[in-house]
Amino acid sequence: MKKGEMVSGSLKSTGANDDYVIEYFVFAKSKDGSPVRWVANGHRTHVVGLTPLNKCRHLGLPWESRPVELVALKMLAACSRVAEVVSQPLSLFFGVRGIKTQFRYTPDTTVWVHHSFRDELAAGKPLHEIVATPFCKALRRSDAVEVTLELKSDEDKSLDDDVDQVKRDMVATIYAHVGKDLFLLKRSKHIDERFTALVMELHLAAHDRVGPLDKARCALAFGENRVLPFGTLSAELGGQPSGERMVKALHYKEFVSIDLSAGLHPLTPVWIRQGA
Numbered sequence: 001m002k003k004g005e006m007v008s009g010s011l012k013s014t015g016a017n018d019d020y021v022i023e024y025f026v027f028a029k030s031k032d033g034s035p036v037r038w039v040a041n042g043h044r045t046h047v048v049g050l051t052p053l054n055k056c057r058h059l060g061l062p063w064e065s066r067p068v069e070l071v072a073l074k075m076l077a078a079c080s081r082v083a084e085v086v087s088q089p090l091s092l093f094f095g096v097r098g099i100k101t102q103f104r105y106t107p108d109t110t111v112w113v114h115h116s117f118r119d120e121l122a123a124g125k126p127l128h129e130i131v132a133t134p135f136c137k138a139l140r141r142s143d144a145v146e147v148t149l150e151l152k153s154d155e156d157k158s159l160d161d162d163v164d165q166v167k168r169d170m171v172a173t174i175y176a177h178v179g180k181d182l183f184l185l186k187r188s189k190h191i192d193e194r195f196t197a198l199v200m201e202l203h204l205a206a207h208d209r210v211g212p213l214d215k216a217r218c219a220l221a222f223g224e225n226r227v228l229p230f231g232t233l234s235a236e237l238g239g240q241p242s243g244e245r246m247v248k249a250l251h252y253k254e255f256v257s258i259d260l261s262a263g264l265h266p267l268t269p270v271w272i273r274q275g276a
Contacts, residue, residue, distance in 0.1 A: 025094035035088035053077045055085045080135035080257040081114040083144040108151045112144035127190035132260040138275040147181045154188045205248035222272045231266025
């Protein structure tokens with residue numbers, strides 16, 4: 001681990017009842033950008049699970065909750081406006097005046113996204129609707145903005161705990177101070193069951209091999225068109241089931257972008273992405 005950033009001085013964070021002075025804070029990241037924490041919680045010495053993602057630099061990302069974190073990771077991997085995903089991306093260490101204990105906060109996920117993704121999330125749009133929207137431009141990691149996500153089940157008892165709320169307030173103050181975006185997302189608003197089922201179906205093709213010939217056949221199918229119905233493009237690429245699976249794989253390889261806002265059916269619009 002190395003120190004990612006250290007800022008001297010103090011910050012004032014307003015908690016539930018009192019003001020707390022944050023005397024120092026340090027962001028710590030791993031040297032290679034891998035997850036900083038592989039321990040699920042204080043009762044386990046191993047992660048609950050690992051899932052491979054096409055938008056991560058490592059073979060697998062750790063997750064602690066199947067209905068929340070695992071679903072969100074697969075949603076982010078399916079989003080055309082996401083360039084990279086890292087789970088357990090860093091740890092924030094900070095000290096509070098008058099308290100000897102050093103606090104540690106490790107967010108669930110950091111993503112590098114197109115700025116419109118961040119803007120829509122800040123405006124209150126549900127994550128599943130943001131992910132469903134197609135995106136036709138090329139998105140380079142260098143042009144993306146960093147967004148950190150904390151994912152919570154609505155039944156999570158920490159949401160009603162005053163002590164945890166004070167800690168979240170202090171963390172939010174630090175993130176705002178350094179100009180980082182941090183969003184707390186609750187499952188009931190941001191994860192939709194029907195959309196989750198669609199993402200899980202789509203994810204089956206996430207790691208299928210796509211070669212230059214497959215991309216050339218796809219480009220020829222579009223011709224001068226920028227958008228084709230899913231059924232038409234699937235038929236051009238081999239029909240059921242191979243053609244449909246190829247369209248899904250091309251979506252994950254960022255060659256096309258499927259409009260997932262109304263489900264996946266023969267008339268679903270599929271866009272060829274800029275540069276393809």
